[in-house]
Amino acid sequence: MSGGPLPWLLTHGSAALLFAALVAGGVGVPIPEDLVLLATGILAHQGVLPLPLALGLALAGVLCGDLALFLTARRLGPKLYEHRRLRGLLPPERRERLAKLYSRHGGWVVFGGRFLSVLRGAVFAMAAVQGMPLRRFLLWDVLALCVSVPVVVGLGYVFSHSVDRVAHGLGRVEHGLAIAAALGLVLLVTVRALRARREARPPEGAESHGRQAPPVH
Template sequence: MDLLERLITFFAENGYEAVFMALLLCGAGLPLPEDITLVAGGVIAGLGYANVHIMLAVTMVGVLVGDAGMFLLGHHYGTHILQWKPIAWLMPPRRYVKVQDQFARYGNRMMFFARFLPGMRTAIYTTAGATHRVGFWRFLLLDGAAALISVPIWVYLGYFGANRREWLGMWIQRGQNSLWLVAGVMLLVALLLWWRQRRRRSDAA
């Protein structure tokens, strides 16, 4: 909650522009949790420093611009951006080749669910652009559809919990745990699909 309090103070002093810029940094892969940033934006609206509906619009645009920026970096700079340390650590060359095939098969689903995977969004969006298997407008549509679910939840959670910090902290923790649960389930499904595919290949051989 220390980070949340610092963000609340910073956003209250600097307004919508600060929230927008912070979300761009989140999209760029900096170690600033997007969910906490969104909650902080909602809190300052709940405290009367901003209008919650304008805040929702600002955060939606900030999230989408940040995501689109990483996608376009991958699209235009391809393998060069994949050498960036945070991306290279998550997406080494061997995995990148496999991911290209996965985007061809499951591109729509990967783009949608990536928004709910903390710590993975930047690598997935950049790789999506680099593979050239996912068009920009399809990416933006799928990412926007997912953001329409996640962004209002976090912003309005902050808004309604602005004066109830213990309650807010409890729901932030529950929300983050739910995201990690979703990530775990998706990883398990991916492993099962990989195992089935490998078994089919071995049977065919």
């Protein structure tokens, strides 16, 4: 097994440690969330944790980390964009594009951001700065967590005998989930655009009915 945080988590793993690692990773500590979830599944397979407890622990830990990040970003407001990490991830032009997406499809942006490890924190922080209600953020984040957490924990549980191979394949899994979320967002936008165009179109015959006949000389 290669070095890194995964072997350490498997050696010292406990419910409290895994939970603390997930919360810390959510607020910006450089602890890869997916590796912690993978370790949770492996420890469940080894009998250190019951699988239902492992899943519940993983969901609660990630959600608490996301919630802490959201509340911190909401308290800091727009000055959060001056942070050195967010300046690189969210330059003005990218913030403008994201702001337009939030105004139209804020919930789906949060849902898709859950599957983008590089932009996840920035997407959640911007949701808070853009004024998304906490209840709405939690709804969409929980929906995404119900997909991502069982997948990664399940991979650790099922393939615990080949940890390194699964760890290297996590990027592909995350990439596939991100593509699926993006396709869902594109489909939603397309359906809404077609529906709006259909509703804006006048009923057949209304246009000709509204025209006045030319005067007869």
